[in-house]
Structures are given as structure tokens and as C-alpha cells.
Amino acid sequence: MKELTYREALREALREEMKRDESVFLLGEDIAEYGSSYKVPQGLVDEFGHERVRNTPLAEAGIIGATLGAALVGMRPVAEIMYIDFSPIAMDQIFNQIAKFRYMTGGTVKVPLVIRTQGGGGVSAGLHHSQSLEALYTHMPGLMVVMPSIPYDAKGLLKSSIREDNPVMFIEHKGLYGQSGMIPEEEYLVPLGKAEVKCEGKDITVVAYSKSLVLALQAAETLEKEGISLEVVDPRTLLPLDEDTILDSVKKTSRLMVVHEACKTGGFGGEVAAIVAEKAIDYLDAPIKRVTALDSPIPFNPRLEDYIIPNEGDIIAGARELMGKEVSAR
Amino acid sequence: MKELTYREALREALREEMKRDESVFLLGEDIAEYGSSYKVPQGLVDEFGHERVRNTPLAEAGIIGATLGAALVGMRPVAEIMYIDFSPIAMDQIFNQIAKFRYMTGGTVKVPLVIRTQGGGGVSAGLHHSQSLEALYTHMPGLMVVMPSIPYDAKGLLKSSIREDNPVMFIEHKGLYGQSGMIPEEEYLVPLGKAEVKCEGKDITVVAYSKSLVLALQAAETLEKEGISLEVVDPRTLLPLDEDTILDSVKKTSRLMVVHEACKTGGFGGEVAAIVAEKAIDYLDAPIKRVTALDSPIPFNPRLEDYIIPNEGDIIAGARELMGKEVSAR
Amino acid sequence: MSKIGKEKLKEIYIIMLRIRAFEERAIVEYHKGIPGFIHSSIGEEAIPAAVGAFLRGDDYLLTTHRGHGDIIAKGARFDKMMAELFAKETGYCKGRGGSMHIVATDRNMLGATAIVGAGLPIASGVALGCKMQKLDRVTVCFFGDGATCTGAFHEALCFASVWDLPVVFVCANNLYSLSTPQKVYTKLEHISDRAKAYGIPGVTVDGNDVAAVAEVASEAIERARKGGGPTFIEGMTYRIYGHHMGDPGTSYRTKEEVEDWKKKDPIARLQSRLLKAKVITKSDIEEIQADVNRELDEAVKFAAESPEPKIEDALSGIYYTAR
Amino acid sequence: MSKIGKEKLKEIYIIMLRIRAFEERAIVEYHKGIPGFIHSSIGEEAIPAAVGAFLRGDDYLLTTHRGHGDIIAKGARFDKMMAELFAKETGYCKGRGGSMHIVATDRNMLGATAIVGAGLPIASGVALGCKMQKLDRVTVCFFGDGATCTGAFHEALCFASVWDLPVVFVCANNLYSLSTPQKVYTKLEHISDRAKAYGIPGVTVDGNDVAAVAEVASEAIERARKGGGPTFIEGMTYRIYGHHMGDPGTSYRTKEEVEDWKKKDPIARLQSRLLKAKVITKSDIEEIQADVNRELDEAVKFAAESPEPKIEDALSGIYYTAR
Numbered sequence A, B: 001m002k003e004l005t006y007r008e009a010l011r012e013a014l015r016e017e018m019k020r021d022e023s024v025f026l027l028g029e030d031i032a033e034y035g036s037s038y039k040v041p042q043g044l045v046d047e048f049g050h051e052r053v054r055n056t057p058l059a060e061a062g063i064i065g066a067t068l069g070a071a072l073v074g075m076r077p078v079a080e081i082m083y084i085d086f087s088p089i090a091m092d093q094i095f096n097q098i099a100k101f102r103y104m105t106g107g108t109v110k111v112p113l114v115i116r117t118q119g120g121g122g123v124s125a126g127l128h129h130s131q132s133l134e135a136l137y138t139h140m141p142g143l144m145v146v147m148p149s150i151p152y153d154a155k156g157l158l159k160s161s162i163r164e165d166n167p168v169m170f171i172e173h174k175g176l177y178g179q180s181g182m183i184p185e186e187e188y189l190v191p192l193g194k195a196e197v198k199c200e201g202k203d204i205t206v207v208a209y210s211k212s213l214v215l216a217l218q219a220a221e222t223l224e225k226e227g228i229s230l231e232v233v234d235p236r237t238l239l240p241l242d243e244d245t246i247l248d249s250v251k252k253t254s255r256l257m258v259v260h261e262a263c264k265t266g267g268f269g270g271e272v273a274a275i276v277a278e279k280a281i282d283y284l285d286a287p288i289k290r291v292t293a294l295d296s297p298i299p300f301n302p303r304l305e306d307y308i309i310p311n312e313g314d315i316i317a318g319a320r321e322l323m324g325k326e327v328s329a330r
Numbered sequence C, D: 001m002s003k004i005g006k007e008k009l010k011e012i013y014i015i016m017l018r019i020r021a022f023e024e025r026a027i028v029e030y031h032k033g034i035p036g037f038i039h040s041s042i043g044e045e046a047i048p049a050a051v052g053a054f055l056r057g058d059d060y061l062l063t064t065h066r067g068h069g070d071i072i073a074k075g076a077r078f079d080k081m082m083a084e085l086f087a088k089e090t091g092y093c094k095g096r097g098g099s100m101h102i103v104a105t106d107r108n109m110l111g112a113t114a115i116v117g118a119g120l121p122i123a124s125g126v127a128l129g130c131k132m133q134k135l136d137r138v139t140v141c142f143f144g145d146g147a148t149c150t151g152a153f154h155e156a157l158c159f160a161s162v163w164d165l166p167v168v169f170v171c172a173n174n175l176y177s178l179s180t181p182q183k184v185y186t187k188l189e190h191i192s193d194r195a196k197a198y199g200i201p202g203v204t205v206d207g208n209d210v211a212a213v214a215e216v217a218s219e220a221i222e223r224a225r226k227g228g229g230p231t232f233i234e235g236m237t238y239r240i241y242g243h244h245m246g247d248p249g250t251s252y253r254t255k256e257e258v259e260d261w262k263k264k265d266p267i268a269r270l271q272s273r274l275l276k277a278k279v280i281t282k283s284d285i286e287e288i289q290a291d292v293n294r295e296l297d298e299a300v301k302f303a304a305e306s307p308e309p310k311i312e313d314a315l316s317g318i319y320y321t322a323r
């Protein structure tokens, strides 16, 4: 085992897959010498050259179209959209073209591509550099949506995504790049479509992903001391969702909280809540609780941003509320 | 009272508001002589000229940007995106610019504009001309999302939308344009943000909008004969949602079904289900039921399309299931 | 006759006949009740035929809602196309796509998209994939004049030009973006001037003159194949019918304009040249037409008799699943 | 001195000093810990200053992530700008926007967007709104060279050109789209050639030569105001710092290149001209600088002492609500 950051783990995944398979290449804005904003691909151009680490024009729809086209003729492109906030520019290519391409061919063509991007707040980057937009992509049958929360998963999921024959939207979190974790020396994969119980518990099932998962684990530690036991489930892949792991957990704990950094209305929490309310409502001993960002753009002001985005305290308050111990503020 | 189609009701709303307020104008692809695909603006160019009924270049982001810009300096533009399927092309303008503009100014600027578009299937128009994408737009704080289901509402809601000082995504349904309904001779408005109980009942609250509302009303009639009483609630405005009307109804009926033509995963049904599971779970006597399209692109083949998209029969089966009378297929 | 040899012209002529015959039959079947939209390309056949004649089987092609002609020019089969129009399981997309979405992978025809402009960035990507794999395949992307206003057009050409990709962008300028005449949506007289924004060759030709199209197309394809990068070709043409079969096409065009253009019919024009030059005889033509019609009869029969997709398969083909 | 009168040049010079001083102070405050990103425009001041000097108060301006200079050139107040950088309630956006999103409605400055290219379609719309209301106001939209690859750029120019909108598109070409040099993202030598795709005037000028920029800008603004439609102006310039203050700017540029461009500093260049021509004296300059610094001291004090937004107001300003 070795200790790597989330960033390094992702870079290792890219490097290993590029070494393993000549058809894998990277394209995106400023990914070569500059290493992009969050430095995930940093240095790869030295190893693989500009042919396979391609700086593109500033044109997100062009990038994603090029990615799709190359995938159709035998390449395995890994595109980068620098911030998920910019992905709406490429929405038609992602949604109408990529997600539907295989279906349009009557299921005869494979679309092996990955769109790496990152979202989330916490660095006062303002309205257009802080959003969490995964929910939009979960409403697009044909896509897969993957959101790693720890370095181990980041590497294993990215490697699996690159080998996957369906298009994957791979969403990282800017607030996690510096987090460290243990990674095996030997090669490994983390399967897509499989949730993981990151912390067992008996009182409340907390479904959380990306940075919210980390917060949920911290909250679980704090709450343990006051006798509230959280079972924290990391879906890892949002689409298709591993419903069984979530339902099994809820059947055990009888309570559900969903945590995410995206705003509440129209967020993925609604989907998880609905699945449980459809399939396991009889097991519930409390209302379902969504701990999410408030319905607002992300403000620049750090205090406001902190307030809008859910933190460990909000999870703790929500858990206490579910246990009937207090009424939480949100 | 007079009988008008949904299409005519919408056209009347446009005409009346253009007459009433010089700053109202229309822009979109092929809206002038051609009257666009579904003929809502047909004839208005004769009355108001090309200055106020503007054919644009084929460029959805350009249209929406022009709409925003004009709204910022005193106009009240009503843009048309011919099919909601094309709206992802303008997603950055809608989501990152329009929905956030007022917030970005610290709440000092108004953004009075309407984006009219239409969605839905049922005419074998295939993958790119049949979708229901409202859920995407409900995840965008700052926007309002309006979806009329009957001619009376179509007219009254469109007039209110044009007078509204917030940006409105106004989503019509291609399958409703030919439907008739009674409209008062005199002017009237239907308020935004207000749901309406379209049919009172006592067993199941059915939240449905757009064409699904019409199907739900039909199902209510059929089910009445077998002693199942549906209370059909039409939210009319999805964002912001009139939660109270829905919650009040659920508290009365103890059962909830949400019906929409969009696919299930990530759809607006999840949001409604989550709200009820958060705020009224103790009133529920049955699991929540979502009757929606299956998670698939919309196929061209009519039989497949019929199967993918929910119909009256699916609502009936779902209602029987909620009453414990059968297990429905979806 | 021209730089393009007689045999090539004859070949192109036959492709045009095939396109015309297919389109006419599709209209007949549309009126009999096949589902969906049909966007006829009748009147515009010279462009795909003259381009397609210079493509190899392994070259790639992408097109748009008005793509029947382009797809046929790439050699797609009538039976599977017709079955797709009939929404049958035996169609090119197993009935899931329809007229606006035909993909003929057996001919490296990578699809028609009904989102105007959206095919262009994909085409650049296909060409990138070929170039990176050192395949000397050319990608051709067809689209209409209206599509040149889309951001997708711009981004696609930015990529194609800067990476010298082997792609040819072919614009069938039929003077209208649906109902909107060119002068209402652009100040440009020649849309090929848009090429100047990318530093690539752009050329406008009479799109109803087969030889003219063939000349620029063969040159552009050759250039692309040899690593010389993309070309933008604008062929001036006209669609004789409305935008789709539900549009009479009369609210924005005059009868005279349509009649004028009927006189410039590209098939009649080439046919009289070929007859005059004795490259072909009347009886040759009759024979070809009889063959094509027979093939179409069979295609329609095949389509009509083919099974519909099964409801049980409704959710297949969305995701790839290794089994 | 040039077609641009001495007084105008002096006016522009003062605007440049103001921009430079603000940017330098913003960097100082950044290092002291104000939140967010700062994209400095130091080295690029000639373009906004020379354009802004020909705008009326009621003309409109839009800009991008590197917009401080543009905003100042439109006459925005230091105190409210600085307070915005400090994320304070007294800032132009009440602390909600920050450096990349300043909107100064008091100066008809309609915002900076941090989505590259997204401002251009909005600018066309603003110009459309003005034209429809017969207001003789001109809209200026600033952006970088990288932005010209975006679909938004293309769609915006399609609209502006075909409707002859009173808008001037001003591209500050600082040779890089973030880290990507021009020749890596386009084959064009002059990005102003993109104007040819729309049939509008496009011109490249030395963006560090105030008089040159002033000449083309005043002409373009005048043309727009008189109904002559849009112009695309490309000013060649350079940003001395990295992309933002967190980027040393060294991984993709050589030290020599940066040093070379420092020698072409537009302020020093104009200053020596003005001194030589005795339009201004050293003591004038010192006085102006002292004034500007005093204003900045006050702005920083104002910003530092201003209150933060209240948590209770966190959800205000999203929707307009009539009360």
C-alpha cells in the first residue's frame, strides 16, 4: 500500500490506462503543459506527448463532439471539461448525441468514452465555478454517472470507466484533490454500478457521495459519541444506481438521509428518496431527510457559500432530527 | 365563454400581451410566415410585423442570449425554442446566465423574459423531437418553470409569464395543441406558482401536469366506476412548486402518485415524492408511486414509443396497485 | 466532357436515379401511412451523388434530417433503409431511429442527427480518430445552409482546421433554413466565406451541376486523404418539396421560384448531357430505372413484411452489456 | 500626435493609470487574503481605456473573467468594486459575484460572466433591445482570443451582423487561451479574419498602442451608433502576470517572452509620448497617481470596513418578488 492524494490517484489511473491501451488518449483545454486547473493530468504530456495529451480550442461542444466521433472509430478518448459548470455548453452533445448514440444504432455500436470533470464549492470561486450538476446527467438514459469520494475509488473507478464500453460522466470534486488515502501497489479496479457501505451503523442510512461522503463519515464519528449510529452508503455510481445496497441498508436502519452538495430541488436526493418511498416505505420509522445545498446559485462570499452548502453540522443536525432529538434548521 | 384549442389560446395570449405592451416581442426560428412547427405564432407577423415577430438564425444559444440581453434593457422578449429537445444547446445561456443574472447583480436587476417551447411524444418524431426535459430546468434556482395542461391555463399562464419579472421556461406539449377548452371572453390571468386541484377525490392524490394531467383526468373517470377516487392535482408551475396544495391533498387521501411523461430516473416525480416523504410521510398509507416513461430514449417505432411513454392504462394500473388491488407492471 | 470522366459521370447519374427513386417511393409510402417525418431531398441529389462517388467503402459519412440521399450515396441498402422508415426490427436502427436517424454501420455511415449542426463536431472527432490511427480514411459531413449558423458548426471547424483533420464539410445550400431565406439569417452572399474564419479552403459551386460538384469534391477528398486538412464545400441547390412532407412549402416561397428550380433539375440536366454525349442510351436508362424500381419494390415488400420490434426488447440497446 | 486629440489621449492615459493602480492594489489585497480568483489585466490596459474613452455613460458594456480594466474604463467606482472583491454587502453585487462577475448597473456595465464566450450573445441582445427602442446606445463586448473558438461567439456574431446591431466586439488577444498559444488552437494569423464569416468589418491593431486602438474603436463605435452595424476589433496585447494570481504563468511561456512584452508596456509607451509632447508633465503624473492612490486607499478602507452580507439574506436576490 502507498499513500496518494485523490489527484495523484486519478493521475495514476490515467497513466496506467494510457500505458495499457494505445487507443486511450486525453483531450481538453489546457491539459498539456499547464496540467489543467486542478493538475490531474499534469506531467502526462511529457510521458505520452501532445498526440495523446491534446490541448483543444476553448470549445466544449467541440471537445465532446470530437470525443464521441473518435470513440466511434476505435479510440477510447478521455475528455476533460475543466469545470462541470461549463458542461451545459456541451449538453446537446452529451445528452442528445452521446447518451443516445448506441440506442440510435439499434444497439449495434459501442460508445467507449469518458468525460472527466469536477464540481463543487468551497473555494469562493463564485457562480460559474462552484456548482454540483450531477442530477442533470442522471436524467439521461444511456449515460453512466460516476462520482468518487476517496482516492482508492477515484483510481479504481476511473480505470473501470476508461475500460467501460458505455459513455461515462466522471465527476470529481475540487475539494477532494488534496485528500490522501491508501492505495494498493498492485493494479486494481473498482466496479461501476456498485455502491459501498463505507461505514456500518444501525440507526440511520446516510446516502452520500463525493465530498458529502467525507462529511458524512466525519459526522458519523461525531454522532457515535452521542449514541447515534450512521450507516454511510456511497453509491459511487449514480447512474445506473445500485438500489439494492441502499434498500438493504434502509431496511436495516429504518431511516434515510440523503446528502449532496447540489441544491435540493431537482437534485439527486429526490431520486433516492423516491426509490425508498416506492420500495421500502414500510420500513421507515421517520420522514426521509435531504441535507443539501439551499436552492440558490453559489455565492462568492465565503460565509454565504458556507451557509448555502451543507456541512458536517447540517448532517449532524439532520441526524438528530431523524432520531427525534431536535428540529434542524434545514 | 368560447371554445378554443390550446394552440389558439396560446396565440391569443401572445396577441393580447403584444397589443397591451409594446415591449413584448417574439423571436425564434421560423416563427414568422411559417408560424413555426406547431403554428402557435401563426399570423402574428401579419399583425405585428417582422420587427416584433423576428425570424432568427438557426442558433439556439444565440436566440436565448439575445433574449436575455434585450430583457436587461427594457424589452419583454418571448423566445421560442421549437422543440425542447433543442434547448440543451442553449443550456449555458439558460442556466448559467439567465437563471443567475439577477442573483449576480445582488438582486438589483430584473430579467423579464419567457422561453416558450414544447415537448412530449406520441407522434413518432423520434429521439430528438419527442422528449420531456422539464426536470432539468427545475434544478435551476432563479428560473420559473410553467407547464400548462388545458387551454384555459395555457392562455392565463402565458399571459402571467409575459408579465412576470422573473425568467420563465414555458413548456407546452405537442400532443395538446389540438385539444379544445372553454375560455372566457374577457381578459383573465392564471397566477404562477399556484397548483390547482383539477378533480377532487378521496383515495389517491395524483400529481400530474401537461399531457399527463389530461390522461390522469381520464383515468379518474374510468376509476370512479370501480370505486377508486382520484384527486388530481395540477401543479401548473413546477418551479417554484406549490407544495401546500400537494401536501394538503396527500394528507386527505393518504396516497400519492406522480405522473409524468419524462423518464423516471432524475425526473420531477422524484422531487414530488421526496417532498411528501419529508413532510407528510406519516399520512401515507401506501408506497409512493411514480408513473412515468421508462428510462429510455424515445424510440421512433410507434408501438415501442407507446410502451415507453405512460398512458391512461398505466395510471389506472398504478392506482389499483396503490389500493392494493393488483400489482402493476411498472 | 469535363475533368470528371464519362464513366464517373455515369456512375454518379445512377446514384442520383437511385436517390430520386427512393425519395419518391418514400413519399408514396408516407402518404400510405408510415410514421414520422420525411424530409425529401428531391432536387438536391447532385451533391451527395457527386461526393459519394469519390468515397471509399471505409470512408465515413455523417448527415442530417434530410439525409436519405447522402446515405444512399454511401451505398446503404434500400431494404434496411425502407424497413427503418417502416419502423421495423429489420431496419438499420431496428426501428428505433426512423428517417431522421439512419445509421448504416455496414457502410461506415455513422448516422443522421436531427439536431441541426450536431453532426459536425462528431465528424471532426471521427476524422481525428482516423488520423490518430493512421487510417487514410476521409470523413464527409453533410448539412444544410441553416446549420452554418450553429455554434456546433463553428466549434467543429475550429477543431478540424487546427488539427488538419481529414474531413470534408459539405453544405447543401437550398436557400432556406426551413422557411427562413438566406438573406434573413446572414449577410453573406456565399456561405463558403465562412471557411475564411478557419484558414481552410471554402468554395461555392452550382450544386445542381454534377461535374462541378464532382470536381471540387474529388479534390477536397483527395486533399483530406493526403493530410491536407479539411475543406468547406457549398453546393447551391433547391428542395422541390416543402421542408418535410407535412409542409406544402408555400408560405415562404413563390410558385414561380419553385417552377424555376424544377427546370434546373440536376438529373434531367446530367441525363441530357449523357445522352447527347452518347455515354448512355434511352434504353440504358430504362433498364437502370427498372432495376432500381425492382430493388425498391423488394425493399418495400421486405419492410412491409418485416416484424416490428418486440415490446420485450423495448429497453435493450440503451447500454452495452457484456454477456 | 495622431487623429486622436491630445486631450483624449490624456484622458485615456488617466484611465490606464486608474486600471493599473486598481489591478496592483487588488493583487496586494489578494495576497493579504481576499477570497476567490483574481485575473489580472496588467499589460492590457490600452484596449479598455482607449475603447472606454469613446463610450457614453448610457452605452452598455459587457465583459469576462479578466474584466476589471473594462469595468473601470466604463467608469465604475473603485469603492464598490473593491468591496465586491472583498465579498462585502456594499460591493457591486453585494458580495455575491466577486471579481469575475462584477455588474455596475450605475454605469450600464451589464456584467462579467466567467463562462468564456457567454457574454457575446447577451451583448447582441442588449444591442437588439437598444435598437428596437430606437435608443442610440452602443454596446461593447470585451473578451479574449480564446473566446473566439466558442460556439457562443459564432452565434452572437451571426445575430449581430444580420440585424446590423449597434455592438462592437473587442477581443483582447493576449496570445494565449489560458496556457494554449494561438497557433495551437487556430490556423489563423489574425483572429479578426473571423469577421469575414459574418460580412462585417474586422481589424487587428496593436493593442498596446493607445492611439491605434482609439482610432479603430472610435470609428467602430460611431458606425454602430449611426446604424452601420457591428465591428470586430482585435487588439494584440499581453498579460504580464499568469492566467490568474495562482498561476505563475511559466509552464507555457518563456521568461524572455514576458520580459520582451514588459518593454512594450502600453502605459510607459503613452506616457513617454505625452511627456515628450508636453501634454502632461511629470508632476501632473505624480498628482494623478496620488489622487488615484488616495481613491484606492479609501476604496480599500471602505471595503475592509463594510459589513459582510447577512446570513438571513442568503436566499434573497434569486427571484424578484414584488412586495
Ligand SMILES: Cc1ncc(C[n+]2csc(CCOP(=O)(O)OP(=O)(O)O)c2C)c(N)n1
Pocket: B029, B030, B058, B060, B082, B086, B089, C065, C066, C114, C115, C116, C117, C143, C144, C145, C146, C147, C148, C174, C176, C177, C178, C243
Ligand atoms: C438545433 C436545431 N434547431 C432547429 C431544428 C428544427 N429544424 C429542423 S431542420 C431546420 C432547418 C434546417 O435548415 P438547413 O440547415 O438549411 O437544412 P435544410 O432543412 O434546408 O436541408 C430547422 C430549423 C432542429 N432540428 N435542430
Ligand SMILES: Cc1ncc(C[n+]2csc(CCOP(=O)(O)OP(=O)(O)O)c2C)c(N)n1
Pocket: A029, A030, A058, A060, A082, A086, A089, D065, D066, D114, D115, D116, D117, D143, D144, D145, D146, D147, D148, D174, D176, D177, D178, D243
Ligand atoms: C466556457 C469556459 N471554458 C473554459 C473556461 C476556463 N477558462 C477560463 S479563462 C480561459 C482562457 C480564456 O482565454 P481568453 O479568451 O483568451 O481570455 P484570457 O484569459 O486570455 O484573457 C479558460 C480556458 C471558462 N471559464 N469557460
Ligand SMILES: [Mg+2]
Pocket: C144, C145, C146, C172, C173, C174, C175, C176, C177, C178
Ligand atoms: Mg437549407
Ligand SMILES: [Mg+2]
Pocket: D144, D145, D146, D172, D173, D174, D175, D176, D177, D178
Ligand atoms: Mg487570451
